[in-house]
Amino acid sequence: MTALNRRTLLATASAAGAAAVIGPLAASSPARASAPMSGKQAPGFYRYKIGDYEITAINDGVWMPDLAPGLFRNFSVADAQKTLADQFQRTDKMVVPITALMVNTGSRLVLIDTGTAGLFVPTSASFMDNLAAAGFDPKQVDVVLISHFHGDHINGIRTKDGQLAFPNAEVMVPAAEWAHWMDDGKMSATPEAARGNFNNSRRVFSSIANNVTRFEAGKEVAPGITSIAAPGHTPGHTAFAISSGNQSMMTIVDATNNAYLFVRNPEWQVSFDMDGAMAVDTRKRLLDRAAADKMLVAGYHWPFPSAGYITKEGSGYRLNPAAWNPVL
Amino acid sequence: MTALNRRTLLATASAAGAAAVIGPLAASSPARASAPMSGKQAPGFYRYKIGDYEITAINDGVWMPDLAPGLFRNFSVADAQKTLADQFQRTDKMVVPITALMVNTGSRLVLIDTGTAGLFVPTSASFMDNLAAAGFDPKQVDVVLISHFHGDHINGIRTKDGQLAFPNAEVMVPAAEWAHWMDDGKMSATPEAARGNFNNSRRVFSSIANNVTRFEAGKEVAPGITSIAAPGHTPGHTAFAISSGNQSMMTIVDATNNAYLFVRNPEWQVSFDMDGAMAVDTRKRLLDRAAADKMLVAGYHWPFPSAGYITKEGSGYRLNPAAWNPVL
Numbered sequence: 031m032t033a034l035n036r037r038t039l040l041a042t043a044s045a046a047g048a049a050a051v052i053g054p055l056a057a058s059s060p061a062r063a064s065a066p067m068s069g070k071q072a073p074g075f076y077r078y079k080i081g082d083y084e085i086t087a088i089n090d091g092v093w094m095p096d097l098a099p100g101l102f103r104n105f106s107v108a109d110a111q112k113t114l115a116d117q118f119q120r121t122d123k124m125v126v127p128i129t130a131l132m133v134n135t136g137s138r139l140v141l142i143d144t145g146t147a148g149l150f151v152p153t154s155a156s157f158m159d160n161l162a163a164a165g166f167d168p169k170q171v172d173v174v175l176i177s178h179f180h181g182d183h184i185n186g187i188r189t190k191d192g193q194l195a196f197p198n199a200e201v202m203v204p205a206a207e208w209a210h211w212m213d214d215g216k217m218s219a220t221p222e223a224a225r226g227n228f229n230n231s232r233r234v235f236s237s238i239a240n241n242v243t244r245f246e247a248g249k250e251v252a253p254g255i256t257s258i259a260a261p262g263h264t265p266g267h268t269a270f271a272i273s274s275g276n277q278s279m280m281t282i283v284d285a286t287n288n289a290y291l292f293v294r295n296p297e298w299q300v301s302f303d304m305d306g307a308m309a310v311d312t313r314k315r316l317l318d319r320a321a322a323d324k325m326l327v328a329g330y331h332w333p334f335p336s337a338g339y340i341t342k343e344g345s346g347y348r349l350n351p352a353a354w355n356p357v358l
Numbered sequence: 359m360t361a362l363n364r365r366t367l368l369a370t371a372s373a374a375g376a377a378a379v380i381g382p383l384a385a386s387s388p389a390r391a392s393a394p395m396s397g398k399q400a401p402g403f404y405r406y407k408i409g410d411y412e413i414t415a416i417n418d419g420v421w422m423p424d425l426a427p428g429l430f431r432n433f434s435v436a437d438a439q440k441t442l443a444d445q446f447q448r449t450d451k452m453v454v455p456i457t458a459l460m461v462n463t464g465s466r467l468v469l470i471d472t473g474t475a476g477l478f479v480p481t482s483a484s485f486m487d488n489l490a491a492a493g494f495d496p497k498q499v500d501v502v503l504i505s506h507f508h509g510d511h512i513n514g515i516r517t518k519d520g521q522l523a524f525p526n527a528e529v530m531v532p533a534a535e536w537a538h539w540m541d542d543g544k545m546s547a548t549p550e551a552a553r554g555n556f557n558n559s560r561r562v563f564s565s566i567a568n569n570v571t572r573f574e575a576g577k578e579v580a581p582g583i584t585s586i587a588a589p590g591h592t593p594g595h596t597a598f599a600i601s602s603g604n605q606s607m608m609t610i611v612d613a614t615n616n617a618y619l620f621v622r623n624p625e626w627q628v629s630f631d632m633d634g635a636m637a638v639d640t641r642k643r644l645l646d647r648a649a650a651d652k653m654l655v656a657g658y659h660w661p662f663p664s665a666g667y668i669t670k671e672g673s674g675y676r677l678n679p680a681a682w683n684p685v686l
């Protein structure tokens with residue numbers, strides 16, 4: 031048996047040269063045209079069942095900021111790079127995939143968060159294409175359920191040109207998010223340079239304010255879908271439990287950003303967490319629950335299709351990605 | 359903050375009743391028709407780059423035999439169930455996804471193994487659909503590279519009705535596989551009930567025997583693609599290294615079957631390994647190399663898209679799935 035020394039193998043192979051690959055069919059077969067490179071990824075949707083419910087993870091692409099101190103609060107770029115390298119991840123960028131969940135309960139089609147509407151970065155502008163690839167018409171959506179008011183979650187409520195993207199949907203938002211971001215006093219008290227989310231919330235919601243349903247935590251906001259208070263990332267950041275039959279899952283949304291950093295190191299604070307300490311408490315509480323219940327968990331910024339199981343490991347946790355299933 | 363007791367939440371929520379989900383838009387919006395359940399998974403293809411090469415993992419579906427003693431040689435169904443449960447996998451079936459690799463080198467389109475041609479089980483018959491979804495025309499394939507002569511690897515050389523599926527491709531096979539399965543003496547010495555692979559190899563190869571290229575281990579069989587002897591599963595079972603620029607990967611093909619069982623427990627023998635002890639040696643040697651080189655590894659029966667990184671863990675290994683990347 032040949033020793034598995036790659037360098038040796040390749041050295042041997044290159045000596046053999048291209049002639050080795052010319053087979054007996056070459057003379058008689060048509061001239062071989064190179065197949066073009068595709069350069070394009072497969073459509074970013076993936077389906078699974080929770081009880082009778084059909085869940086579709088729908089990807090909006092990925093944001094990949096350079097790994098830089100400004101992203102982090104209480105750990106260094108070197109700390110991040112070590113953890114990422116240990117998990118075979120690139121160490122030059124923080125990879126932030128963006129994946130929303132569509133829940134078909136049979137009676138309602140519920141979209142949890144909406145992506146960026148292409149208003150963020152060029153690599154994150156594929157939500158509507160992937161929605162269509164998954165076979166959904168935006169007019170079919172009955173409920174748009176919002177976790178919090180960051181632009182990568184609410185911008186998709188409108189198309190890029192400002193129309194309502196889901197014209198037949200009831201828009202439901204956490205009352206605590208509305209109370210914070212739509213409060214003119216809180217906006218005035220915020221330095222003008224930091225008012226982006228206040229302004230963007232008004233852009234998205236002002237003209238439909240009377241038709242937006244505000245919900246509290248701990249409520250069944252759609253059939254089998256329950257809101258779970260998860261503050262820290264923002265004041266009203268909300269996770270959701272989804273239950274059907276004897277199966278349940280939870281989306282913890284932005285309770286972690288990049289899984290390789292913040293699932294593994296739950297004490298680490300990303301700069302987007304408004305109240306870093308509270309975000310850590312929420313993150314650990316949700317991940318503890320996920321580990322205890324052995325339930326399927328989704329994270330908005332986890333690798334697509336953003337579904338896995340949480341185990342405790344050392345001083346943090348591990349995301350064990352769910353296996354892709356070709357059949358539902 | 360609401361306590362994360364799911365039972366409490368759901369009890370509270372059910373008391374609130376369905377009325378809670380009727381929002382202010384309900385009266386004025388059109389009657390809500392339920393969106394139909396899709397019931398269908400996304401197309402099973404996934405792309406990534408190795409240097410200048412574009413790799414496309416193409417899924418043929420999945421085989422899910424009941425977990426039964428006949429599948430295993432030196433461990434029990436209870437052992438298997440414990441390992442599977444620890445990894446959040448179903449414990450009633452052995453899940454065996456089937457995923458081939460297409461390698462576009464720029465000058466050659468090389469397909470490594472070909473799937474079942476729909477001749478195996480109903481849940482594994484989607485290779486050609488996924489090939490088309492990935493944008494490939496079977497006529498574009500320049501080389502079909504075979505790892506070994508089991509039906510789920512060679513049947514796709516022909517369509518279900520027996521035509522050559524890749525009419526312009528050179529078919530390349532391990533010389534040691536050909537020497538074993540096409541040898542009439544070895545076939546005669548095998549009990550008739552156990553001649554399935556001998557007969558099937560003749561069905562696939564006999565009419566094209568003069569046009570099949572046989573290669574040895576340790577050769578560059580296509581540009582940047584090197585054969586690696588990996589016997590045990592079958593006498594000539596072959597892994598492949600794929601190198602372009604400064605990047606390399608390896609497909610270990612059937613050196614493990616189900617990753618949750620045989621990556622974690624490399625000493626365990628699946629009944630499909632003809633020489634179980636040799637298969638264990640090969641498995642450990644390939645996984646050791648993968649762990650040492652920190653290279654991307656594919657397995658034909660790993661969860662789609664069948665790509666990850668190997669780490670040593672306890673007395674076995676762990677498959678760390680590569681993160682799905684929406685952009686290439």
